[in-house]
Amino acid sequence: MNKSLGKRFIVFCFLIAGFVFRWLSLQQTDFANGWDTYYYLIQLASLQGTGQMHSSEWNLFYPTLILVDWFFSDSVTAVKFLSASLTALFMYAFSLLTVQLKVRFEYIIFLLAYLLFSPELTYFASQWPKNLLGIIVYVLLLTTLVKKSWFFVIALLIVSFFAHRMVAVLGLITVALWIFNKKINIRLKIGIVTLGLLSLSIVHFVPGLISFYDFERFNSLLSNQLQLPHLSFFHLFKTEKISNWWRMEMIMSIMLVIYIIGRLFKQLIKNQSISSFQFVIIALFIILWFPFYQMTSDNIPYRLFHAGLLLLPLLFLVSFKNLNLNSRLIRSLTFIFMIFSFFSWKTYAPEKHDPDYKTYSKMIQKLESYWMKNSKAELIIGHKSLAEIITYHTQVDVLPWQVEYEVEADKLYRIAYLPFDRLYEYYLHNTPYQLAVNYYYMKESDWQIFLANLKKHESVALYELHQNWKNPHEVRPAYLLKN
Numbered sequence: 225m226n227k228s229l230g231k232r233f234i235v236f237c238f239l240i241a242g243f244v245f246r247w248l249s250l251q252q253t254d255f256a257n258g259w260d261t262y263y264y265l266i267q268l269a270s271l272q273g274t275g276q277m278h279s280s281e282w283n284l285f286y287p288t289l290i291l292v293d294w295f296f297s298d299s300v301t302a303v304k305f306l307s308a309s310l311t312a313l314f315m316y317a318f319s320l321l322t323v324q325l326k327v328r329f330e331y332i333i334f335l336l337a338y339l340l341f342s343p344e345l346t347y348f349a350s351q352w353p354k355n356l357l358g359i360i361v362y363v364l365l366l367t368t369l370v371k372k373s374w375f376f377v378i379a380l381l382i383v384s385f386f387a388h389r390m391v392a393v394l395g396l397i398t399v400a401l402w403i404f405n406k407k408i409n410i411r412l413k414i415g416i417v418t419l420g421l422l423s424l425s426i427v428h429f430v431p432g433l434i435s436f437y438d439f440e441r442f443n444s445l446l447s448n449q450l451q452l453p454h455l456s457f458f459h460l461f462k463t464e465k466i467s468n469w470w471r472m473e474m475i476m477s478i479m480l481v482i483y484i485i486g487r488l489f490k491q492l493i494k495n496q497s498i499s500s501f502q503f504v505i506i507a508l509f510i511i512l513w514f515p516f517y518q519m520t521s522d523n524i525p526y527r528l529f530h531a532g533l534l535l536l537p538l539l540f541l542v543s544f545k546n547l548n549l550n551s552r553l554i555r556s557l558t559f560i561f562m563i564f565s566f567f568s569w570k571t572y573a574p575e576k577h578d579p580d581y582k583t584y585s586k587m588i589q590k591l592e593s594y595w596m597k598n599s600k601a602e603l604i605i606g607h608k609s610l611a612e613i614i615t616y617h618t619q620v621d622v623l624p625w626q627v628e629y630e631v632e633a634d635k636l637y638r639i640a641y642l643p644f645d646r647l648y649e650y651y652l653h654n655t656p657y658q659l660a661v662n663y664y665y666m667k668e669s670d671w672q673i674f675l676a677n678l679k680k681h682e683s684v685a686l687y688e689l690h691q692n693w694k695n696p697h698e699v700r701p702a703y704l705l706k707n
Contacts, residue, residue, distance in 0.1 A: 241340055246311040261303055327541065347577065350574075362395055453519065460519065477539070505542050604636075605638040606623075633668070648674055
């Protein structure tokens, strides 16, 4: 009994340490963390102020955030606290999975030490806490599959629809692979598949959940050339944004994948059986790190790549039975990861990884100063991250898309990014209101006249220079318009 309590106490200490390190990491900035958090705060403020969401979305993250926010006077601090807490909960979910897999306790501590160290977990929590909640549900789903608790499997599969779209799809695939790789009653197989398809059809009509329109996200998903996900990520991310600790974790993940592939071929050659857990995890990582994805910084493969790094402990769990590491080596590696953890939490650097919220904050002050002397816009077009922080602080809708419906010309404005402001003055014969270096506030109708002149009189390259993500020019896709 005392030995069991001692083990639980050790696990508890790791969870507390995990929370503390991520809390310190997130507190490196006074602003909200990442590219999505101000959107969450807009939803929270709208719920608290009007009883309705700013954008309809039935997701577990928001009731959780409302509960946490009740204990804080500052919503930004509340979301930081929730994000740090989710990292500890993620670690706890993995500890439950390892116990269910009957892994040696020293391996459990090794995994917890690795997660304590993990730069990816720190970065993921800062950028996508809502996704992290979904992945926690996925790890719990795996735990119930190993336990063969079919009632909880079905329950967590339903919960996954309300946790995150990506997780719901991965959950459906995982359960399907598991039941068809096991000798399970055919009626149960048919029942689970039918329930999954029925659930998918029903939630199509629920705001913020999986929709058939989501298949638009798969446009240009694949490449006809080999695109190794790690190399694609290094290409997308500037070298100075990736710390040595984070780079070490990625190299370790590559080595682990190579080992598992080699081990799998050996098992196939020797005609050895593959456990259901091993089969599902290998299939999962083929999906997450498929080598022919076309990766960009805002598409599905990018999120899948990071989800794979976050779920790297699953590859450790697949490997443990074959590694045959002695206790002294495991304890040494555990101690090394624990020491590294005191440094790796700074891998997330807000000034490198987050939008320039300091500049955006000053732009908000200039906007409000302008509105004191002039009429306030009803709707503004502005790029992602800038749009969310302005909406949160001013309660004026800022849309990071081209408007797909009619708005009166004198009520629709834009925050445009002008690399050559004199060019705008030349064609419009007026000077736009400057908010920051290269950022200007103007009527959308004026912006469209400016673009028309660029297209007619200037080079294609110059025109396209103004048609980038900083100047939203695409209409919202159908999966974002679902209500």
